[in-house]
Amino acid sequence: MRQHTVRINVTLPKELIASMNQIAGPHSRRSRFIAECLREHIRKMKKGGLEMQLEEGYRAAAKESIALAREFETAALEGWDEEEDDKSIVVPDKQDKQDKQDSDASHGVAQIYEQRLCAFVDILGFSKLVEESIPSTTRQQRIRDLLRRVIDAKPVRDSWWVDIIEARLRVLGIPNPRSAAEQKVVGYAAAERGTNFSDNIVLSATLDAHAISTLITSLIFLLRDAAALGSYVRGGICRGLLCHEVDLCFGPALIAAHDLEQKVAFYPRIVVTPEAYEAIAKIDMDVVGPLA
Numbered sequence: 001m002r003q004h005t006v007r008i009n010v011t012l013p014k015e016l017i018a019s020m021n022q023i024a025g026p027h028s029r030r031s032r033f034i035a036e037c038l039r040e041h042i043r044k045m046k047k048g049g050l051e052m053q054l055e056e057g058y059r060a061a062a063k064e065s066i067a068l069a070r071e072f073e074t075a076a077l078e079g080w081d082e083e084e085d086d087k088s089i090v091v092p093d094k095q096d097k098q099d100k101q102d103s104d105a106s107h108g109v110a111q112i113y114e115q116r117l118c119a120f121v122d123i124l125g126f127s128k129l130v131e132e133s134i135p136s137t138t139r140q141q142r143i144r145d146l147l148r149r150v151i152d153a154k155p156v157r158d159s160w161w162v163d164i165i166e167a168r169l170r171v172l173g174i175p176n177p178r179s180a181a182e183q184k185v186v187g188y189a190a191a192e193r194g195t196n197f198s199d200n201i202v203l204s205a206t207l208d209a210h211a212i213s214t215l216i217t218s219l220i221f222l223l224r225d226a227a228a229l230g231s232y233v234r235g236g237i238c239r240g241l242l243c244h245e246v247d248l249c250f251g252p253a254l255i256a257a258h259d260l261e262q263k264v265a266f267y268p269r270i271v272v273t274p275e276a277y278e279a280i281a282k283i284d285m286d287v288v289g290p291l292a
Helices: 014-024 027-077 094-106 126-133 137-151 159-171 177-191 209-228 252-265 274-281
Strands: 114-124 192-197 200-206 232-244 270-272
Touching: 014 027, 114 126, 114 209, 114 252, 114 274, 126 137, 137 192, 137 200, 137 209, 159 177, 177 200, 177 209, 192 209, 200 209, 200 232, 200 252, 209 232, 209 274, 232 252, 232 274, 252 270, 270 274
Parallel strands: 232 270
Antiparallel strands: 114 200, 114 232, 192 200
């Protein structure tokens, strides 16, 4: 379909006409050349206006972040290097929690929460990554692989995972290796779990050496892969009560980790509470060595 056109009279300087004739060529091409130049100029003006709006929005957000940082820096960071508990994250008193657990147990209520390490992570600039991936299937694949590392931590294992462990146990001479492999997979599934919604990622682990080392390894891969895509990661790691199942995650530890990411981290980094660091620092496995 032909585009609608309008004829207009335009007065231009002689030197501009001469330059246009040299570039555009024959007289019949000048109208198209002028139209293309106008279209490109209008595009640049619109882009400049959008960038100016984005810059103004960024400056406003930056001022808000700086003000919030000043408000929280004393409460959030003061005394972190000391042995006393962190005061920036509101966690119920240990005795209160124990009293509540004892009360539930006396009434026959099963405890849903368990002590876990919880990492809440945000991939910064994720919307831009997604937008840039629209024309590139390769970039789409890289984003999916980045998030797949979270999915791999979920308590969902295909049969091939059991097959691999079974083969290893059979070589080691373990009796009934299939049953033993299935039990190990169940244990791994309960120990390490992951959930994501868009750029928000939650990883958690029981206070087991294998699970904690896996959580830290997953975070390292997330940091590396996000950097390879030109993005950064910001987050927080807490130790506390959490319910993390296949299709849901909630608990005080998740709220505390989210608060760390939002109110303390600010910049591309992962902040760790003293209690979480203490659990991580205890790990010294023959395979990976000390984690801290």
